[in-house]
Amino acid sequence: MKTTQTITTPPLLVPKCFILSLLFSATLFLFFSLLQPHHHHQPTTEPPPQTQLSGEPDLKIRPGFSSYEAYIQRQLNKTLNPKLRKVWMTRDWDRKIRVFSTFFSGLKQARLLSNDSKALCIGARVGQEVEALKRIGVSDSVGIDLVPYPPLVLKGDFHHQPFNDETFDFEFSNVFDHALYPNKFVDEIERTLKPGGVCVLHVALSRRADKYSANDLYSVGPLKKLFRRSELVHVRTVDGFGLDTEVVFRKKKGI
Ligand SMILES: *[C@@H]1O[C@H](CO)[C@@H](O)[C@H](O)[C@H]1NC(C)=O
Ligand SMILES: *[C@@H]1O[C@H](CO)[C@@H](O)[C@H](O)[C@H]1NC(C)=O
Numbered sequence: 001m002k003t004t005q006t007i008t009t010p011p012l013l014v015p016k017c018f019i020l021s022l023l024f025s026a027t028l029f030l031f032f033s034l035l036q037p038h039h040h041h042q043p044t045t046e047p048p049p050q051t052q053l054s055g056e057p058d059l060k061i062r063p064g065f066s067s068y069e070a071y072i073q074r075q076l077n078k079t080l081n082p083k084l085r086k087v088w089m090t091r092d093w094d095r096k097i098r099v100f101s102t103f104f105s106g107l108k109q110a111r112l113l114s115n116d117s118k119a120l121c122i123g124a125r126v127g128q129e130v131e132a133l134k135r136i137g138v139s140d141s142v143g144i145d146l147v148p149y150p151p152l153v154l155k156g157d158f159h160h161q162p163f164n165d166e167t168f169d170f171e172f173s174n175v176f177d178h179a180l181y182p183n184k185f186v187d188e189i190e191r192t193l194k195p196g197g198v199c200v201l202h203v204a205l206s207r208r209a210d211k212y213s214a215n216d217l218y219s220v221g222p223l224k225k226l227f228r229r230s231e232l233v234h235v236r237t238v239d240g241f242g243l244d245t246e247v248v249f250r251k252k253k254g255i
């Protein structure tokens with residue numbers, strides 16, 4: 001009885017162990033052949049950190065605009081939205097003029113703006129900022145936008161301002177985030193400002209602006225680079241309709 005058992009068991013055990021070990025090594029082989037390529041590829045496909053840090057990480061142009069025309073259409077889509085326009089001209093009207101008047105009065109006290117300044121508001125939509133300037137005594141003020149709103153706002157693209165060189169003493173904008181070409185936006189400001197003229201931008205640094213924005217700005221650094229012909233006057237925190245930072249530049253004389 002004992003012998004038969006000892007004889008019969010080995011033939012059964014050997015194939016079992018053999019199959020198990022085969023399975024085990026096959027699993028190991030699969031495991032490593034799947035893992036190896038990843039280990040090998042990761043360092044070569046991932047860009048080195050330096051590539052990610054180069055360029056202008058604090059100013060990013062949003063992707064998705066197939067052409068300048070497509071970009072303009074998108075901007076017009078917001079500007080021509082009948083519901084938004086109604087809000088801008090009714091509920092927003094007085095509130096915005098009040099807040100803008102406070103901002104501009106502060107700039108007057110800081111001697112960055114005066115009643116005699118020839119002033120431009122860029123991307124002014126229905127022009128509350130222009131009205132605010134006029135109310136505090138800066139009578140020679142006008143705005144530009146893709147859609148005109150006369151008499152406060154003339155038709156004009158901030159990438160190609162419809163004005164001669166050295167026209168204005170003061171320019172204000174809170175639509176930097178809408179610029180598809182930030183360098184052109186700034187070059188045009190520096191072209192149409194008189195030497196010694198002041199540019200005041202309200203920008204959002206700590207939060208993303210809106211779905212119509214064309215760029216995202218994360219620090220004042222990129223602005224300092226873009227304003228090549230100006231010097232930084234001040235940076236301060238403001239509470240301006242979702243925009244948190246006021247950046248002021250003065251165009252250098254003799255450039
Ligand atoms: C804005 O876009 C929407 C959908 O993309 C469209 O239905 C609407 O007519 C557009 N409005 C304007 C004013 O262009
Ligand atoms: C500027 O204009 C305002 C409003 O008309 C007036 O109150 C103020 O006195 C003027 N300031 C100067 C310095 O003329």
